Amino acid sequence: MSKSAVVTGAGGFIGGHLVTYLRRHGYHVRGVDIKYPDFGPPTADEFELLDLRSFEDCRKAVYGVDEVYNLAADMGGIGYISGAHASITFNNTMISAQMLKAAFDARVERFLFSSSACVYPQHLQDVPSVIPLKEEDAFPAAPEEGYGLEKLYTEKLCQYFTEDYGFPTRSVRFHNVYGPYGTYDGGKEKAPAAICRKVARTPEGGTVEIWGDGQQTRSFMYVDDCVEGIYRIMQSDHYGPLNLGTDELINISGLVDLVAEIAGKTIHKSFDLSKPQGVRGRNSDNTRLREVLGWEPSIHLREGLKPTYAWIAGQIQEAQQEAQREADAAPRQAAE
Template sequence: MTLVVVTGAGGFVGGHLVRAVRAQYPHAQVRGTDIHHPEYGRSEADQFLVADLRERDRCAEAVAGADVVFALAANMGGIGWTHAAPAEILHDNLLISVNTMDACREEGVRTVVYTSSACVYPGSLQREPDSAPLRETPVLPAEPDMQYGWEKLTTEILCETYRETYDMDIKVARLHAIYGPQGSYSGLRAKSLSMLCGKVAAVPGDRGEIEVWGDGTQTRSYCYVDDCVTGLLRLAESPVDQPVNIGSEERVSISELVARIAHIAGKEITTRYLPDKPVGPLGRVSDNALCRRLLGWQPDTSLDDGLRRTYRWIEEQVAAHRSGEVVTR
């Protein structure tokens, strides 16, 4: 029987991926592993191994017997976290990535899918809100986004080297701003879209003010989590041997994003911009030409559709927190 391992299965994307693997491969065994259990609900993996993948022996245990490994485990968060803990992020993620690739090599894993990030792209390509969409090729000369981006780019090089040296089937997915239900929406680890949803949901009544980092002109493209996991599964089954973007091509400014969230919430929201806070690249949008060509597919959930589903879930969480209830779905 095929054994599929998802590292980082206690996290946001990992949890959704476990469910997608179970649905697409009903006869496979799914092992999830993470340093903690999922924050929201229980994992649907057949086995769940709580393990610190910074430890080489635990990493070997996690992938033992695996046919396919989706390598999602990472110390990560939103821009607040990347600025608060750069050394911890670089240290932990280098250990996790090297241990995972070595363990997969020694175990003879058939296929490995590594989740990289749009943070590998040079800052020089993202300095204006209307910067051109990011194609997969221009990553050198290197100028990635902070220590998180440096680690992702380093591991991409590791994957390429192991693929060529050890004849490993390693795929690399460059994820662009994944969002959806069951992701962090408060604190330093929350990503921008979910954080803004949480702030709007926390506004009592039908009007109020929220703080927004930056001046609101920075742009992003956000990819709904269901599209992300579909892309990862398609990549795993493909013969592709080069990094591929998995992201949306729908550009939105942060100020427009707040307006869309407010509309869905039915609230009148004013924004207090904090231009002294970090905002990352001023313009980051995925170019999906290679994804369409190599996978015959691209993410197709519109921002408004994904935003409605995400906001409603976060709204439930915020309301439950106020009342002292626990919502796990």
């Protein structure tokens, strides 16, 4: 008989991709979110609109399934998470703790929590040539305010449920994930999508604005690697936190150059030091991931950015054509 799973956050970026992945692997998938997906109809076998800050809704979400992939969160890039500490911390605390308890009560086989590289101490990430972060570096703790603090706390809660009750949990620390069908506008977008959007909207020879001086570094993981890693970690026996990211470090200025090259455009760069920048450098140490899985993300940034840029540029072109059609229709309607 096929396995069943619930993916929370299925109306979002990684959750949407995970639904597709699990269905391809023969799962019956229930998608749950507070909203429908932004870019097309849900692809889950069943999709329920639920608010997981409510315990009753968490119970409905997990009812009758074998595995719980808890990806729902109030989430965004550095601009968003550094500007809404109270609401993000409250919302995510409610979602994570109650989803864990509901899954435990329902006696599901496994529970996966989507944590973040934002759990790591700020002082270990204060230079661009950062030393890659190992799992044990998270303590002594000094996580990203709000969003990172909740992730670290919920990791511990998962650990306690495993140790005290034998409940199989997994905590996965994603490092900046990008790909098609992710938010690229509106304030929650992360750097790769934001930069694809800016380059797509910039004419040949124009200027792209970068937050900060462009020397800050990150590693970025393509979403196909992310969902593959999520599934492999869920099926493993490892319950402690694990990094899931690449160790291909790049600075943000280099990321802009790469996107411009993929777009086939010559652009200039300007730098806005007043914008949120987060840590100065962040990279993933995948030693433990390799030990546990014998696998790690392998899709190079250049390869992953090609479909990502093509999708975002396509979305922008469609929106521009739609706006043009509306502008063309307006005088006709006024004349009628």
